[in-house]
Amino acid sequence: MTPSPRDETDVRDAIRDALAAETPLAIRGHGSKAGLGRAAAPAQILSLAALSGVTLYEPEELVLTARAGTPLREIVALLDAHRQQLAFEPMDHALLLGGARDDATIGGVVAVNASGPRRIKAGAARDHLLGFRCVTGRGEIVKSGGRVMKNVTGYDLSKLVAGSYGTLAVLTETTFKVLPQAETEQTLLLSGLGEEKGLAALRKASGSPYEVSSLAFDPRENIAALRLEGPEISVVKRRDDLVALLAPLGAAAQTLEAESSRAFWMRLRDGEPVAAGEGVVWRISLAPSDGFTFVESLRRNGAPLLAHVYDWAGGLVWLRLEAAPDAHAGAIRAVVDRLGGHATLIRADEATRATVDVFHPQPAALAALTRRVKDAFDPLHILERGRMRADF
Amino acid sequence: MPLTMPLPEPAILSRRDEIVARLREILPPAHVIADETARRAYECDALAMYRALPLVVALPETVAEVSAIMALAAELNVKIVPRGAGTSLSGGALPLEDGILLGMAKFNRILEVDFENRCARVQPGVQNLAITRAVEHAGFYYAPDPSSQIACTIGGNVGENAGGVHCLKYGLTTNNILGLEIVLMGGEVLRLGGKHLDSEMYDLLGLMTGSEGLLGVVTEVTVRLLQKPLTARGLLLPFPSVEAGARCVGAIIARGIIPGGLEMMDQATIGAVESFQPCGYPLNAGAIVIVELDGTPAEVDHLVAVVEGIARAEGAMETRVSQSEAERLRFWAGRKNAFPAVSCIGPDYLCMDGTIPRRRLPDVLTRMDRLAKACGLRVANVFHAGDGNLHPLILYDASKDGDIERAEQLGADILRLCVEVGGVLTGEHGVGVEKRDLMGEMFDETDLSQQQRVKCAFDPQHRLNPGKVFPTLHRCAELGAMHVQSGKLPFPNLPRF
Numbered sequence: 001m002t003p004s005p006r007d008e009t010d011v012r013d014a015i016r017d018a019l020a021a022e023t024p025l026a027i028r029g030h031g032s033k034a035g036l037g038r039a040a041a042p043a044q045i046l047s048l049a050a051l052s053g054v055t056l057y058e059p060e061e062l063v064l065t066a067r068a069g070t071p072l073r074e075i076v077a078l079l080d081a082h083r084q085q086l087a088f089e090p091m092d093h094a095l096l097l098g099g100a101r102d103d104a105t106i107g108g109v110v111a112v113n114a115s116g117p118r119r120i121k122a123g124a125a126r127d128h129l130l131g132f133r134c135v136t137g138r139g140e141i142v143k144s145g146g147r148v149m150k151n152v153t154g155y156d157l158s159k160l161v162a163g164s165y166g167t168l169a170v171l172t173e174t175t176f177k178v179l180p181q182a183e184t185e186q187t188l189l190l191s192g193l194g195e196e197k198g199l200a201a202l203r204k205a206s207g208s209p210y211e212v213s214s215l216a217f218d219p220r221e222n223i224a225a226l227r228l229e230g231p232e233i234s235v236v237k238r239r240d241d242l243v244a245l246l247a248p249l250g251a252a253a254q255t256l257e258a259e260s261s262r263a264f265w266m267r268l269r270d271g272e273p274v275a276a277g278e279g280v281v282w283r284i285s286l287a288p289s290d291g292f293t294f295v296e297s298l299r300r301n302g303a304p305l306l307a308h309v310y311d312w313a314g315g316l317v318w319l320r321l322e323a324a325p326d327a328h329a330g331a332i333r334a335v336v337d338r339l340g341g342h343a344t345l346i347r348a349d350e351a352t353r354a355t356v357d358v359f360h361p362q363p364a365a366l367a368a369l370t371r372r373v374k375d376a377f378d379p380l381h382i383l384e385r386g387r388m389r390a391d392f
Numbered sequence: 393m394p395l396t397m398p399l400p401e402p403a404i405l406s407r408r409d410e411i412v413a414r415l416r417e418i419l420p421p422a423h424v425i426a427d428e429t430a431r432r433a434y435e436c437d438a439l440a441m442y443r444a445l446p447l448v449v450a451l452p453e454t455v456a457e458v459s460a461i462m463a464l465a466a467e468l469n470v471k472i473v474p475r476g477a478g479t480s481l482s483g484g485a486l487p488l489e490d491g492i493l494l495g496m497a498k499f500n501r502i503l504e505v506d507f508e509n510r511c512a513r514v515q516p517g518v519q520n521l522a523i524t525r526a527v528e529h530a531g532f533y534y535a536p537d538p539s540s541q542i543a544c545t546i547g548g549n550v551g552e553n554a555g556g557v558h559c560l561k562y563g564l565t566t567n568n569i570l571g572l573e574i575v576l577m578g579g580e581v582l583r584l585g586g587k588h589l590d591s592e593m594y595d596l597l598g599l600m601t602g603s604e605g606l607l608g609v610v611t612e613v614t615v616r617l618l619q620k621p622l623t624a625r626g627l628l629l630p631f632p633s634v635e636a637g638a639r640c641v642g643a644i645i646a647r648g649i650i651p652g653g654l655e656m657m658d659q660a661t662i663g664a665v666e667s668f669q670p671c672g673y674p675l676n677a678g679a680i681v682i683v684e685l686d687g688t689p690a691e692v693d694h695l696v697a698v699v700e701g702i703a704r705a706e707g708a709m710e711t712r713v714s715q716s717e718a719e720r721l722r723f724w725a726g727r728k729n730a731f732p733a734v735s736c737i738g739p740d741y742l743c744m745d746g747t748i749p750r751r752r753l754p755d756v757l758t759r760m761d762r763l764a765k766a767c768g769l770r771v772a773n774v775f776h777a778g779d780g781n782l783h784p785l786i787l788y789d790a791s792k793d794g795d796i797e798r799a800e801q802l803g804a805d806i807l808r809l810c811v812e813v814g815g816v817l818t819g820e821h822g823v824g825v826e827k828r829d830l831m832g833e834m835f836d837e838t839d840l841s842q843q844q845r846v847k848c849a850f851d852p853q854h855r856l857n858p859g860k861v862f863p864t865l866h867r868c869a870e871l872g873a874m875h876v877q878s879g880k881l882p883f884p885n886l887p888r889f
Contacts, residue, residue: 127563147814150781155846156602163595164594211687211688238688288508341588362593369596
């Protein structure tokens with residue numbers, strides 16, 4: 001039977017039951033991210049779907065608290081009504097992993113630290129999590145952080161639980177910093193530059209004072225895209241200044257107005273350029289100036305690249321490659337290790353995700369510390385056993 | 393609130409000569425300070441009311457030396473207190489009489505500036521402001537700007553998760569660093585992050601930031617660099633009362649504007665500032681709000697007009713808008729001098745540091761005033777109004793009997809009040825030893841035990857900066873146990889470590 005806790009005490013009881021029986025638990029909201037991470041042995045599902053609802057929203061304080069199972073779309077709609085937003089623009093995994101669109105919960109967003117193209121300016125999900133309540137793998141209710149913008153009281157455990165895939169604790173309530181929506185946005189598209197020059201243009205723009213909030217290059221259309229957000233008067237001026245700054249490159253410039261601009265970045269956010277078709281999908285984070293070098297090295301080594309796109313001014317590379325028993329992990333990680341960075345396998349069949357390291361392998365001392373941190377929260381490895389690493 | 397530190401261990405004190413000798417095998421002799429007079433220079437940080445003479449001071453210059461010192465400390469079971477410039481206001485770098493003070497001042501080089509990737513790799517002993525100085529020729533800067541930025545080091549900033557007036561818009565240290573190199577107790581050297589964003593697995597980089605030197609010693613920091621805004625303009629907005637000023641702050645943010653800086657001072661502070669170094673603040677104002685708007689000139693002009701309109705609607709006595717860089721700096725001069733200015737209106741002051749939900753400001757100030765009157769002390773207020781971070785300055789006279797105790801008591805009562813209204817004990821100065829015994833106001837025993845278990849994962853013997861942050865030192869073995877409920881231990885199968 002799937003336990004479906006309705007409150008924090010129920011969650012605690014479910015975990016205590018699991019501890020007593022030594023039954024591993026898999027934590028689910030709506031299951032939109034069930035395909036992320038290692039494919040682990042079957043476990044009892046702990047569903048947080050019933051633990052739903054916004055419990056505090058003070059627009060003038062820029063703060064919102066919601067139970068972990070609250071649908072993201074509910075939160076977004078509420079913020080929309082007050083012209084506010086989760087500025088890290090959480091990605092939707094449905095295009096890549098299947099399932100219904102707009103079906104994430106806020107707990108899942110935190111668990112995988114899902115951020116979008118604006119991450120380079122606004123920060124990641126973990127940067128916006130002010131505090132949380134949870135039940136640890138020891139069956140204890142714990143709170144950390146708070147609901148105010150500036151807080152250095154005790155360790156910043158918000159950073160630790162964000163991106164931990166439910167392996168440390170089951171979140172029950174999350175408190176976020178929210179921000180005003182920009183008055184408007186536009187996207188400057190530069191076409192015909194080619195990958196290397198296009199990416200150099202993005203880096204030049206990201207080092208300019210024009211506050212470009214997202215920078216991507218899509219090789220399918222040979223387009224460099226630069227997003228500008230703010231008051232109309234400022235957006236228009238900054239776009240003109242950017243055009244002047246980048247004019248020497250000789251690219252053809254075009255502007256996407258607000259609605260098309262939003263749609264463009266939403267498609268990129270959700271991995272659309274690499275989602276369609278067969279093959280394994282990787283997400284690589286590296287220094288922006290290494291993005292092109294990385295893809296070139298893969299090409300030179302003969303990797304069967306099917307599609308790729310660059311976000312974060314070249315610092316984030318999405319790749320789709322033909323399927324292979326090791327999902328090309330060896331080839332990809334050899335290059336990433338040389339350059340410095342992180343490669344995560346996002347989409348592959350279960351057999352592959354059970355045998356290949358989905359997350360980037362860590363040096364021995366760091367792996368040992370990571371394991372001790374896991375043990376500090378969940379010594380019996382009851383929560384999401386095997387989801388991040390084979391040994392816990 | 394009498395402050396007690398762990399009693400020095402006689403066994404360690406008696407082995408002082410051996411420890412000094414072993415350190416001299418690792419470091420050049422001049423980098424091991426054993427002489428008592430020289431050690432005096434290190435006996436406190438900027439919270440000077442607490443002092444302790446360190447057992448010995450070690451001044452390493454390389455990562456290998458730090459690693460060797462940590463391994464030695466683990467071998468000899470000696471405690472270590474890391475320290476940068478010693479500007480901590482909460483006693484985070486207070487030495488221990490039976491501990492090695494690890495001074496990181498020789499780690500003072502900027503290793504690499506990478507404009508293309510908008511980052512710099514620096515050693516922890518580099519001063520905060522020195523980073524901006526090294527990159528400003530190319531139009532860049534490092535955003536977090538604690539008031540002590542001319543003196544404090546980036547390693548200390550990481551330890552305390554430092555902020556400043558820019559952090560409302562540009563974030564704290566944690567939002568502005570990309571990578572760290574750290575040395576654990578035992579001497580292992582680890583790299584967290586790098587020039588890329590968001591490594592998967594646990595965010596130990598985020599956890600290290602603000603951990604007050606309890607988890608590891610920082611030996612290198614990769615910081616993000618930002619391009620300087622094209623322009624910045626200031627607004628000086630006097631209001632008849634703090635309430636009106638607070639309403640204006642709320643209205644600016646409700647309009648969707650996040651200023652580069654948003655600060656407020658009360659009447660007591662305005663008076664102190666004007667008699668210390670006059671900068672034209674109106675003395676009849678109950679509060680002054682300073683707003684800084686930055687960005688492109690077109691955007692800033694637009695926002696200045698909007699904010700002026702909001703200020704008038706909220707009852708500003710006048711609106712002054714800076715017409716030059718010199719005038720903008722003049723608006724800030726008083727705010728930047730507020731702390732030294734307040735020290736001129738009373739012999740001593742205690743600077744508190746709590747954060748509250750912004751809209752509770754008028755209520756909290758009224759109740760703070762009542763608390764101060766009840767114990768016969770005065771309080772002057774400066775706040776980072778945009779994010780609700782208060783700095784009540786409690787004026788007292790150390791030469792008067794009982795004044796220090798009264799001031800400390802009032803400080804604790806003010807912080808309890810911050811927590812009661814939904815805020816926190818410290819917004820930027822850290823818990824250190826100063827607020828250590830108040831942690832129970834915000835966290836229950838289970839919350840604190842979980843935090844200490846995290847400490848145990850890094851430092852199971854509690855050798856690194858013990859006695860700070862946590863009111864009770866638990867042995868890690870104890871923390872491995874479960875709470876007994878209804879007379880029985882619920883999960884006998886849990887390992888005890």
